[in-house]
Amino acid sequence: MPHLPAPLTLAETDPRRRQRRKRRSESATAWAFLSPSVVVILGLGILPVVWSLLLSFQANDLVTPSRWVGLDNYRALARDPDFSQAVRNTLEFTALYVPLSMILGLALALALNRKIRFVGLYRTLFFVPFIISATAQGVLFSFILDPEFGAVNSVLHHLGLSPQGFLTDPGQALPVLVAISLWSGTGFCLVVYLAALQDVPRSLVEAARLDGAGHRHVLRYVVLPALAPVNVFLAVWQLIASLQVFDLVYVTTKGGPLGSTTVIVYFVWEQAFKNFTAGYAAAAAYVLAVVLFLAAAGTLALRRR
Missing domain, CATH: 1.10.3720.10 (MetI-like)
Structure with a gap:
C-alpha cells in the first residue's frame, strides 16, 4: 500500500493560521490608512470624469433638469x-x-x-x-x-x-x-x-x-x-x-x-x-x-x- 503522509497536527497548523491572521490584519491596517486617499481620488478624480462624460451627451443649464441629447x-x-x-x-x-x-x-x-x-x-x-x-x-x-x-x-x-x-x-x-x-x-x-x-x-x-x-x-x-x-x-x-x-x-x-x-x-x-x-x-x-x-x-x- 502507498505510504500516506501523516496529517498535520494542531501545533503545526497554528503557526500558519497565525501567519494568515497577521497578513489579514496588516492588509486591513494598510487599507485603513489608504482609504482617505482612495475616497479623495474617487470623489475628486474618477467620479467627476464619468459624470462630465455623461453630461456631454445631455442638454444642461446647471439649473433645470438635464435632457439627454446623444451626440x-x-x-x-x-x-x-x-x-x-x-x-x-x-x-x-x-x-x-x-x-x-x-x-x-x-x-x-x-x-x-x-x-x-x-x-x-x-x-x-x-x-x-x-x-x-x-x-x-x-x-x-x-x-x-x-x-x-x-x-x-x-x-x-x-x-x-x-x-x-x-x-x-x-x-x-x-x-x-x-x-x-x-x-x-x-x-x-x-x-x-x-x-x-x-x-x-x-x-x-x-x-x-x-x-x-x-x-x-x-x-x-x-x-x-x-x-x-x-x-x-x-x-x-x-x-x-x-x-x-x-x-x-x-x-x-x-x-x-x-x-x-x-x-x-x-x-x-x-x-x-x-x-x-x-x-x-x-x-x-x-x-x-x-x-x-x-x-x-x-x-x-x-x-x-
Whole structure:
C-alpha cells in the first residue's frame, strides 16, 4: 500500500493560521490608512470624469433638469465657428510656445552649464518666473503692456516709435501671450536641460574632442542624441501645458479682442459659466481630452521608434 503522509497536527497548523491572521490584519491596517486617499481620488478624480462624460451627451443649464441629447453637442461643435476659432488659436499658441520654450531653454542651459562667476544666481533668476503664478504674471504684464499708461509704450515713445496695442490688438494679442508664457515656461526647460546635461557621459565628449570634433560637432553628435529622452518629456509636458492654457488668458484678455485669444479651455469655461450650456462645454472638454491623449501617445510612439 502507498505510504500516506501523516496529517498535520494542531501545533503545526497554528503557526500558519497565525501567519494568515497577521497578513489579514496588516492588509486591513494598510487599507485603513489608504482609504482617505482612495475616497479623495474617487470623489475628486474618477467620479467627476464619468459624470462630465455623461453630461456631454445631455442638454444642461446647471439649473433645470438635464435632457439627454446623444451626440447633438458634438455635432454642434463641428458647426460652431467660435469653437473652430478657439481650436485655431490653441494650435497657433502651441505651435509657437512648445518649440520656442524648448529651444530657448536648451540654449540657456548650454550657456549656463559652465564654470562662470555667479552662475548660480543666473540660474535662479531664469527659474524664478516659472514659480510665479500665471495670474500674477497676467496682472503684471497687463500694467506693463497697457496701451496708454504701460512702461513699454512709454519707452517706445521716448525712442520715437509709434505705440503698440499689444493685448488690445487682435493681430498682436496671441503672440504677446506666447511671449509672456515663454518668460515663465523657459525656466522650467532650462532646469530640466541643466539636469540632463550633467548626465551626458564626459568620456564621450572627451573622446570626440580628442578626435578633432569642434563644439558644434560635439553638440550635434554627442550632446543632442543624449538629450533625446529629455526632449520627448519636455515636448509632452509643454504640449499639455499649452493646450490647457486658461488663467493667463482669463486675467489679461478674456478671450478678446474679437476672439483672437479665445483658446479651448477658455471656450469651455465661457460655455459652462457664462452661457450656462454645461453639456456643450463638457463635449468641448472631451474633445480636448482626446486631443491631449493622442498628442501624448503620438509623441511617446515617436520616442520608441
